[in-house]
Amino acid sequence: MRILMPFLGSRGDVQPGIALALELRGRGHDVQLGVPPNLRDLAQRAGIEAITTGPDSAALLESDLVQRRIKSADPRVRWRGLSELGTIGWSQLARDLDEQAARSDVVVSCFLGQEVARALAEKHGIAQAALHYYPIRRSESVRLLPDPPVAADLAHRATWWLADRSWRLMTRRGEDAMRAQLGLAPSRVSVAERMASSGSLEMQAIDPLLFPELAAEWGDLRPLVGFLDLPPQARAALDPGTDTELDAWLSEKPTVYWGFGSMPVRDPQATVALVREVSHRLSCRALVTAGWSSFDVAVDDDVRIVPSVDHHRVLPRCVAAVHHGGAGTTAAALRAGIPALVAWFNADQPLWGRRLAALGVGDLTRFRDLTAAGCAASLSVLVSDPVRGRATELANRMIPPLTAVQRAADLVELQGFTHS
Template identity: 30%
Template sequence: MRVLMVTPGTRGDVAPMAGLGSRLQGLGYEVAVAANPAYAPLVVESGCEFRPLPGDLAGLITQPAPGAKASSGSVLTFWRKLTEYMDNAATGTLAAAEAGADVILANSVAPYAYDIADALGIPAIGAHLQPIEPSAAYPPVIMNSAQSLGAWGNKIIGERAAAGPAPYDAPSARLRRELGLGKESRAAGERRRRKAKATILHGISPTVLPRPADWHSGLVMAGYWWPAVEPDWQPSADLVDFLTAGPPPVFVGFGSSAHIDPAFILEATRRAGVRAVVQGAEGGLGDDAIAVGSVPHEWLFPHMAAVVHHAGAGTAAAGLRAGVPAVGVPVYTDQPLWASRVAALGAGPAPIPYKKLTPERLGDAIMKVVSTPSYSLRAAELGAAIAKEDGTVAVVGALRNL
């Protein structure tokens, strides 16, 4: 069976799917991953075929440093650029599907994949890293907040948000016209699939987010999909030397979400009295810190005393998998949800919203997370529970049931 994974987005969207694809390849499936060109090496190294989706979402959504003004441009300008990105991704998805596929697995920002699948006469299955289904259990991630609105409020606002305008609406409508499909809005298509209890797989651990009671039977909490392991990867000698030269340090990194001046981070870590591994920084940082580029989280995080991150779905999952406590600094969309889950589960202190981040607040949070034994104990318990889960099983089951 030829499986096409459609993954517009950043590295955090692509890496889990490429990892899942690698495991499916080992089970005899032929897997292609459609993603932005920047992630071609990631896909190929996972053993999957790469098919390009034009664009670079990371460059579009990266936030300025805390306290700095955003670059000039209105919300309408950003919406236009995001719609252009989705339009290009939709065109790329069509080309990727026409190159050969028996089934499409589409992430949560690729609803046009369903239209393409309809036109080609093949099935499509949702493969989401975020819970976007309206539910009483959580507020809609589009709100950029984890503040519950109460059971009824979460459900009602979630339904209205799902029915509201989205940057992939126009691309979906254009494709349907070009492919000779009947007129149907993106929101109407989602309602139709919801009524039919269509399968949507979620690469989310039920230990971290229990399956909501109001989900219909087609919504599956599969468990995390982990990035593929690079068998030949080795850490640099400098990093190994740093890790062995003192007590476990604290990792600080914000992925594709934001770039922060290393001096800002070092002021916080030195305030907390900890050594630091700073991802994304360049050059020397002194005896108490080291700058690193791309280092596999599954190798690095177990060496840390704690991790500080933007609480992206994959990074938050990696921290919990490693059994280390975390300080969440959520920036947007689903990140507040994951940061709040880490805190609610007892694996770290209350999150610090990115817009309110200061060296003092960050330093105090780091000091708290490394000096509170219950956080480490709880993180270790969660890591042990997550280790027993296998997110591939539900995916294979869904594919066999087609």
């Protein structure tokens, strides 16, 4: 089977796609993976060659569009910025992939760019599958926002309607321009409706333990396969290697992990000062991963700053985590059996924080509202024996990542064979 896999976004969006591509290639399929230019090296080190698709996601996160315009106090500027961000690179992506799609049997993407994947599938009569990292389709069981004190059900339905309608209005012009370039008529309904009516597969890279009501609600329509991750050999290739000095440092004193992934931290020095103060209050150490932020690599008795770590190896050595609430980091902390404070920036991150809090294994706050006193208070509860016990019990019940990858690959194969 020939499978085209354009994955856009940050590392958290792309890495599950790499894991799925490796599994499908290992089953003998002809897989063409596409990733942003800044993540081609990541794919190559994980063991798969990839073509360049979409914009440089690191540069985009640092751009004026993301840092200023979509946060503007002027609603017109903010709306235009969100519209541009939502469809950025779609027309170029469609041009780049048109010929490859004509030779493919299935096109697989994540949520980002699935409108392009739908258009290519429609033009060439091929199957479509999508990998969603959080509940993005309208649901009776998942709340996008905390319930208000009154009319909670009405607010819930209105919130989903507004989210769906806003995305449609923001992206319709860009989507129709992309479709016209492929020789397709303008879209008449949302991409969610078109994917449902065409029989497209929408896999949820989510463990059903976190959303049991959602698993029951969606069933086989949008199956929850579990959190995907790379196989051990690929993780070993990405990990800088066994750091005996770090291992010894982690063994000497209880350590809290701090990491904000692809979210650019605007004032690293102030953040490190906060981390240091929290560590002092809790009499613990802090391991900080720089991610895509400009932290200076350093080490002293209380704080160690490193470029990156292998979550599978390091997080189980920590007593808790403070992170941005990306789906991948959330999954890694859950699998490690440690509680987490989600210091969220945007998008789906507060949803994960609320879910951890509801399960009794986490807490959440907006990153810009972080204070040393607040962090210390939250973490002092999270590292208590009852909370850590719940985190350990939850970790033992989760779907193993390789099982999740295999389930996703099974579904992609079935989608391709059924469509053909």
